[in-house]
Amino acid sequence: GAGVSQSPSNKVTEKGKDVELRCDPISGHTALYWYRQSLGQGLEFLIYFQGNSAPDKSGLPSDRFSAERTGGSVSTLTIQRTQQEDSAVYLCASSLNFQETQYFGPGTRLLVL
Amino acid sequence: DQQVKQNSPSLSVQEGRISILNCDYTNSMFDYFLWYKKYPAEGPTFLISISSIKDKNEDGRFTVFLNKSAKHLSLHIVPSQPGDSAVYFCAASARVIQGAQKLVFGQGTRLTINP
Numbered sequence: 001g002a003g004v005s006q007s008p009s010n011k012v013t014e015k016g017k018d019v020e021l022r023c024d025p026i027s028g029h030t031a032l033y034w035y036r037q038s039l040g041q042g043l044e045f046l047i048y049f050q051g052n053s054a055p056d057k058s059g060l061p062s063d064r065f066s067a068e069r070t071g072g073s074v075s076t077l078t079i080q081r082t083q084q085e086d087s088a089v090y091l092c093a094s095s096l097n098f099q100e101t102q103y104f105g106p107g108t109r110l111l112v113l
Numbered sequence: 114d115q116q117v118k119q120n121s122p123s124l125s126v127q128e129g130r131i132s133i134l135n136c137d138y139t140n141s142m143f144d145y146f147l148w149y150k151k152y153p154a155e156g157p158t159f160l161i162s163i164s165s166i167k168d169k170n171e172d173g174r175f176t177v178f179l180n181k182s183a184k185h186l187s188l189h190i191v192p193s194q195p196g197d198s199a200v201y202f203c204a205a206s207a208r209v210i211q212g213a214q215k216l217v218f219g220q221g222t223r224l225t226i227n228p
Contacts, residue, residue: 004156035218042117042202042218043157056215091156099208101147102216104156 002026004105006092012111013082021077021108025094032075033095033102034067038088046090049075050098082112116140117205119219127227132190134222136203139184143205147216148177148188151200160201161188193226200224 005024013019025032034046045059049069060066064082069075079086089109093102118137126132134148144165149157163170163177163186170177176189190197203219 033216035216040220042119042220043204043216045215045217048215059215093156101159101162103159104149106154106156 004092004094004103006090006105006108008108009106010109010111012113014113015084016081018078018080019082019110021079021090021110023075023077023092023094023105025073025075025092026103029094029096029103030072031095031098031100031102032069033093034075034077035091035093036088037091037107043091046077048098079110082110084112086110087112115220116143117203117217117219119201119203119222121222122220123223123225125225125227126193128195129192132188132193132197132224132226134188134190134201134203134224136186136188136219137184138186138205140205140207140217141184142207143217145206145208146177146179146186147204147206148175149202149204149218150197151202151221157202190224193224195226195228198224198226 007022030051032049035043037043047067048056064080067077089107091107093104095102147162148160151157161172161175161177163179179186200221200223202221204216
């Protein structure tokens with residue numbers, strides 16, 4: 001079946017603009033995660049959704065970052081008033097439930113000028 | 114505070130030999146460990162995992178060893194093949210505590226297999 005998909009694959013924006021990144025998880029997966037990988041760094045957890053439960057936002061770096069998951073499927077990560085330090089690869093993953101292996105999408109490469 | 118560390122940013126191994134990638138962790142509450150492989154411009158791909166109740170898990174050419182007393186795990190690839198050239202990430206989670214697989218990743222090790 002289809003894997004996790006993300007769009008856009010690349011995004012270049014100017015400092016101060018808002019951006020939206022989209023994630024389509026694997027069909028039937030109830031858990032969805034956002035991570036980011038900054039240059040030379042490992043993956044950093046951002047936020048986690050499980051079913052209809054309140055999301056775990058403990059990894060969001062600032063209040064400029066928010067995410068939602070509509071209908072338990074597609075998720076959007078929004079970064080407001082982007083800063084140059086937001087430049088990174090943003091990765092989405094999904095799993096059958098919170099106990100199972102996470103499968104990653106290809107990522108969105110964000111560059112803030 | 115880097116809870117999961119991969120101290121070797123790169124490793125070069127000859128084709129056919131064994132590749133050994135190492136990972137150390139500091140959080141004693143971690144009870145589940147995974148290895149992911151990442152090619153350029155792609156997302157990480159799950160390779161193999163191990164629960165803290167085991168000390169070894171094997172899947173084909175890949176074996177993961179866990180030494181809980183040393184808070185150390187390693188991934189062995191044998192024999193190494195050119196297609197194994199990629200960045201390898203070690204990840205850990207504290208399932209019991211958090212009830213969720215909030216993975217903590219290491220910085221990655223770039224493995225190059227030389228023909």
